[in-house]
Amino acid sequence: MAFRASSYSRYTGVKSKRPAWVPVMFSTWGRGWKSKWVRRITTMSLLLAIALTLLLYALNVAIPDWRTIAQSLGEMGVAGDRSFQITNATYLGLLNLYIHPFLLPLSLLFGYDLIAGDLRTNALEAYFARPLTPWGYLFGRTAAYAGFLLAVTLAPMLWIWLFDVSTGPDGHFHDVARVPFGMTAAMTLVALTMSLLIQAITAITRSGLWTNLVLLVVFFFSGGMGTILTEVTDNPEMGAIAFWNDIYVVSAGFMGVDHEISTRLPSFGLALTVLLAICGGSLLVLTRALHKRTLVG
Amino acid sequence: MSETKPVLDLDALTVRYGSFQALTGITATFQGGSLALLGPNGAGKSTMLRSILGLVPPASGQALLFGKDTSQKSATLRGRIGYMPERDCWVGGMSGVAGLAHLAEVCGFPREDAMLRAHDLLHFVGLGEERYRDVSSFSVGMRQRYKLASALVHDPDVLFLDEPTNGLDPRGRAYMLDAIDRIRQEHGVHIILASHLLPDVERLCDQVWVLNRGHLKAADSVANLTAAARGAKRVRLAARDDVAAFSEQARSAGIQVEPGKHDDELLLTNPDGVIESEQVFALAAQSKISLSGLQPAARSLEDAFLEALADTTF
Numbered sequence: 382m383a384f385r386a387s388s389y390s391r392y393t394g395v396k397s398k399r400p401a402w403v404p405v406m407f408s409t410w411g412r413g414w415k416s417k418w419v420r421r422i423t424t425m426s427l428l429l430a431i432a433l434t435l436l437l438y439a440l441n442v443a444i445p446d447w448r449t450i451a452q453s454l455g456e457m458g459v460a461g462d463r464s465f466q467i468t469n470a471t472y473l474g475l476l477n478l479y480i481h482p483f484l485l486p487l488s489l490l491f492g493y494d495l496i497a498g499d500l501r502t503n504a505l506e507a508y509f510a511r512p513l514t515p516w517g518y519l520f521g522r523t524a525a526y527a528g529f530l531l532a533v534t535l536a537p538m539l540w541i542w543l544f545d546v547s548t549g550p551d552g553h554f555h556d557v558a559r560v561p562f563g564m565t566a567a568m569t570l571v572a573l574t575m576s577l578l579i580q581a582i583t584a585i586t587r588s589g590l591w592t593n594l595v596l597l598v599v600f601f602f603s604g605g606m607g608t609i610l611t612e613v614t615d616n617p618e619m620g621a622i623a624f625w626n627d628i629y630v631v632s633a634g635f636m637g638v639d640h641e642i643s644t645r646l647p648s649f650g651l652a653l654t655v656l657l658a659i660c661g662g663s664l665l666v667l668t669r670a671l672h673k674r675t676l677v678g
Numbered sequence: 679m680s681e682t683k684p685v686l687d688l689d690a691l692t693v694r695y696g697s698f699q700a701l702t703g704i705t706a707t708f709q710g711g712s713l714a715l716l717g718p719n720g721a722g723k724s725t726m727l728r729s730i731l732g733l734v735p736p737a738s739g740q741a742l743l744f745g746k747d748t749s750q751k752s753a754t755l756r757g758r759i760g761y762m763p764e765r766d767c768w769v770g771g772m773s774g775v776a777g778l779a780h781l782a783e784v785c786g787f788p789r790e791d792a793m794l795r796a797h798d799l800l801h802f803v804g805l806g807e808e809r810y811r812d813v814s815s816f817s818v819g820m821r822q823r824y825k826l827a828s829a830l831v832h833d834p835d836v837l838f839l840d841e842p843t844n845g846l847d848p849r850g851r852a853y854m855l856d857a858i859d860r861i862r863q864e865h866g867v868h869i870i871l872a873s874h875l876l877p878d879v880e881r882l883c884d885q886v887w888v889l890n891r892g893h894l895k896a897a898d899s900v901a902n903l904t905a906a907a908r909g910a911k912r913v914r915l916a917a918r919d920d921v922a923a924f925s926e927q928a929r930s931a932g933i934q935v936e937p938g939k940h941d942d943e944l945l946l947t948n949p950d951g952v953i954e955s956e957q958v959f960a961l962a963a964q965s966k967i968s969l970s971g972l973q974p975a976a977r978s979l980e981d982a983f984l985e986a987l988a989d990t991t992f
Contacts, residue, residue, distance in 0.1 A: 389802050389861050392795065392833035396786035401753075404783035412771045494771075502814070503767035507828060510731055510761035511784050512753045 405521030430537030563636035577663035683745035690739035717889035760834030785832035914971030
C-alpha cells in the first residue's frame with residue numbers, strides 16, 4: 382500500500398476475524414490513560430502495593446518471628462484475639478483501602494466522559510454504521526472500563542496476598558486461602574457496578590462535569606440517608622441505601638468475614654441485591670439510550 | 679464487483695416510527711452504478727439509508743443488499759457499506775488519523791493496515807496536512823471531507839452518501855463531487871446518494887428514485903427522465919406581438935405550444951415525435967414572423983423532479 386496516496390485504492394489485504402468490540406476496548410483504555418489523574422492514581426495504587434510488600438519483606442528480614450510476636454501481643458489483651466494476625470479480616474481492610482481512595486476516584490476519572498463524549502461527537506452513528514452492534518459497543522466499553530479498574534486495584538492486592546502467603550508460616554495459606562476468590566468476586570462486582578452506573582449517568586447527563594456532580598451527590602446523599610434512616614428506624618437494613626455500606630458488606634460476605642463486621646449494617650443478601658439492581662438498572666438505561674440513538678441517529 | 683445480484687432490492691419496504699409511517703411499501707431495484715434518492719425534506723431518504731444499514735427495522739417487507747436481507751445480516755453487511763451521514767460524526771479524544779484508523783480496525787483491519795489506510799485516505803480527501811489535528815477543530819468543509827474518508831476507510835463496496843456537499847463552498851463542493859466520481863468511475867464502488875441538490879445528482883448519478891412522504895414517486899434512469907422532452911424546441915420570436923399568431927399556426931400543425939421562460943419565448947413539443955428545425959422555420963415563414971432564436975429544449979432533472987411531485991400538496 383502506497384503511503385501518501387493522492388488517489389483512492391481498494392484494500393487488498395486480509396481482514397481480521399476478531400470481534401468488532403475488541404478495538405473499542407483498546408481505544409477505551411487509550412482514552413482513559415490520557416487522563417493525568419488516572420495515571421497518578423494508578424501509580425499510587427501500584428506504589429502502595431510495593432510499599433506494603435517491602436514492609437512485609439523488611440519485617441521478615443529484621444524480625445523473623447514478627448507474626449508470632451504480634452499474635453502473642455494480641456492475646457495478651459484478649460484471649461483468642463486475632464486482630465494482630467493477618468487474616469481474612471485484614472484483607473477486608475486492605476480491600477477497603479483500595480476501594481475508597483483508588484477504585485472509586487478512578488472509576489469517576491476514567492469513565493465520566495466515555496459515552497458523553499461519544500454522544501457529543503455522534504461517534505455512535507459512525508460506530509453503528511459498521512459491523513458493531515450497540516451490545517458490542519457496550520461490552521467493549523464496559524470490559525475495558527471494569528478491566529482497567531480491576532487491573533489497578535485487584536492485581537496489586539493479589540500481589541500482596543501472594544507475597545504474604547509465600548513468606549508466611551505453615552498453615553497461613555489455609556487461614557487466608559479464601560482471600561483471592563473473595564477479593565476477585567467483590568472487586569469484580571464493585572468495578573462492574575461502578576462502570577455501568579457511571580456510563581448510565583453519563584448517557585443521561587451527556588456531560589462529564591454533570592456526571593461527576595450527580596455521582597458525588599448520589600454517593601454522599603445515599604451515605605447520609607443510610608446512616609440517618611438506620612438510626613431513626615433502628616433497622617440496619619435501611620443502611621443498604623448507602624452505596625458504600627453495600628460495597629463493604631458484600632466484600633465482607635465474599636471474603637467470609639461478614640460475621641465479624643458491625644451488626645448495624647445491612648445483610649449480605651440485601652446489599653448484594655442492591656448492587657445487582659444498580660447493575661441491572663444501569664444496563665437498562667444504557668441499552669435504551671443506545672437503542673434510541675440507533676433509531677434517531 | 680462480479681456479483682450478478684442487484685446491489686439493492688427493496689420489496690414492499692415499510693418503516694414506521696411509532697404511528698408515523700416513514701416509508702410506505704417501497705418496491706424498487708438498483709442493479710448497480712450510482713443511484714440518487716431525491717426528495718424534499720422528510721421524504722424518507724435518510725430513513726431508507728438507515729433501514730438498509732439495518733439500523734431501523736422494517737415494519738414489513740424487506741431490503742436485500744447484494745442479495746442478503748439487511749435485517750438478518752446487518753452487522754456483516756455493514757462491513758460492505760460506507761456510510762457518510764448528514765450530521766458530523768467522529769470518534770472524539772483522538773487525532774483525525776487515529777480516529778479513522780480506529781474505525782477501520784472496528785471493520786476488521788489489522789492495526790498497521792488500518793493506520794496506513796487512514797493516512798492514505800486523509801491525503802486522498804485533501805486533509806493530509808491536518809491529519810494529526812483533533813477533528814473538533816476542523817472547519818465545516820474539512821469535517822465533510824473527513825466524513826467521506828471515514829465512509830471509505832474500510833474499503834466498502836457501496837457508498838451511502840447523505841447530503842455530502844452540505845455546507846461546502848463551491849471549490850470544496852467541486853472537490854467532493856470529483857472525489858466521489860473518481861471512486862465510482864475508477865474503482866467500481868456503487869453510490870447511493872441522498873440529496874435534494876439536483877446538480878449534484880446530475881453530475882454523479884445515472885439512476886434516480888424520487889421519494890415523497892415515504893412513497894416512491896418515480897424510479898428511472900436520469901437519461902430517461904430528462905429525455906422525455908427530447909426533440910422539443912424552444913423558440914424565441916423577434917417581436918413579442920407575434921406570439922399569438924405563431925402559437926395559432928403551430929397548433930394548427932398539431933404541435934403543442936407552452937409559454938417559455940420569457941414573454942417572447944415558446945416551448946414547442948410534438949407528442950408523436952421530434953420537431954425538426956426546418957418545420958419551425960416553415961411555420962415562421964407561413965406566419966411571416968421572424969425568429970430570433972431556436973434551440974433544443976431538453977427537460978432538466980428539476981422538471982422531472984417537480985413533475986413526479988406534481989400531485990403533492992406542500
